[in-house]
Amino acid sequence: MIVLGIESSCDETAAAVVDSDRRIRANLVLSQLDEHRPFGGVVPEVAARSHLDHLDKLIEAAMREAGIGFDALDGVVATGGPGLIGGVIVGAMTAKAIAAVHRKPFIAVNHLEGHALTARLTDNVAFPYLLLLVSGGHCQLLVVEGVGRYRRLGATIDDAVGEAFDKAAKLLGLGYPGGPAVERAAKAATAPVLDLPRPMKGRADCNFSFSGLKTALRQRVDALRAAGQFDANAQANLAAGFQLAAIDSLADRTRQAVRMARETTPDLTALVVAGGVAANAALRQRLSEIAAAADLALLAPPGKLCTDNAAMIAWAGLERLRLGDSSPLDFAPRPRWPLDQTAAPLSGAGVKA
Known part of the structure; x- marks a missing residue:
């Protein structure tokens, strides 16, 4: 066909x-x-x-x-x-x-x-598998049980993570599209900002939130600009801090989803990440660690x-x-x-x- x-x-x-x-x-x-x-x-x-x-x-x-x-x-x-x-x-x-x-x-x-x-096109993964879907408009964790059979474990209660990356890039003056721009800037960081919030971390559900993280980043940028200290180095450190906080949140929610999914679906075959944000190398590395700890394959389609x-x-x-x-x-x-x-x-x- x-x-x-x-x-x-x-x-x-x-x-x-x-x-x-x-x-x-x-x-x-x-x-x-x-x-x-x-x-x-x-x-x-x-x-x-x-x-x-x-x-x-x-x-x-x-x-x-x-x-x-x-x-x-x-x-x-x-x-x-x-x-x-x-x-x-x-x-x-x-x-x-x-x-x-x-x-x-x-x-x-x-x-x-x-x-x-997509992972069935690229890797012929068998059902059922756990999916982290992360893009500019979507942020969800679902058990994919078959074609047309999807069970949502969690989703964002406000903004999608890709939209948050776009807003962060705009706040930092990094341009559009935001995801790749933040990832590039983060590589130049000398002292990543580590105290930005990790929304929803540790919660018993699998939901996400990114509006508070965006607000915290805006406040830091505004304060540095007012003090005349917002330079290229500060820009890179904040980009790295934002990326780390977002990935920490995604990782924590995904770990919780693995635990929840296995309560009803013990035969999960893989952890799959898809959507535009799935191209982020740092996110893939963190998810590979989660998958390995859960004895699951991590499948991430080509960029x-x-x-x-x-x-x-x-x-x-x-x-x-x-x-x-x-x-x-x-x-x-x-x-x-x-x-x-x-x-x-x-x-x-x-x-x-």
Whole structure:
């Protein structure tokens, strides 16, 4: 089986062709960083217009790179949500049109499911496994029991960790996108700031919080600026301190999730980390220690498959197509679409979507 995947939920326009042998025949991503950088973040209308301008040509290029025509496809997959609704609509409508014209199944997949199943594309991991999903809009811990079967153990009660990295980078004057900028700056630290808070650490649940950490960082930056002491060295030390505090919080919550998950799912096969923040090397190192202590494999997709891409969307669609699933052409794109729809709602960015 072979499918075309389309991703347009935020600020990457992406198209990919993937087959059931786990071969990525094409995986093209057109970044909009330059368009959004002047604003310090993603502007939804700018993103949607850029998807409109570029998606058709990107799909053509992906099909050409894969060396096939639309008649060879077994299905057309697109992100159906969650995300910036304008961009989601562009991708979903394009996929529907291709599917209708060429009489192929259309599959709308949850963007988060794309992240959740990426390790099955790259490493063929068996169910069930524990997933730490960390990105600009999401921060969750889930037990992945099967395709479409997700049990949420914890989520952020306020901000996603990727959003916190972006805000930290803006406060420190490091630019956009924030995650890579903070990671680069932290490498130059001579005396990392160690007394920033570790929100939720030691709690009996598996939830996250990052708003207090951002506030503490802002207060430190403001105080240094007022004293005329905010220089490149202070910038690097604060970046390192913020990164360490965020990773400490993620690690503590993940340890708790391993304990909780094993109470009901003793046959966990792995600890998987996915989403854009999963590309952070320091986070991967800490999670590898947690996994080793729990006698679990740590699986982290390559960096290019951590950030938003269409290969993960294509694979999630393939997983569903093999189970006989497809979506009606009147499927309505969704700005919010929780993976675990039975979980009690929280007020955080990581669970609204």
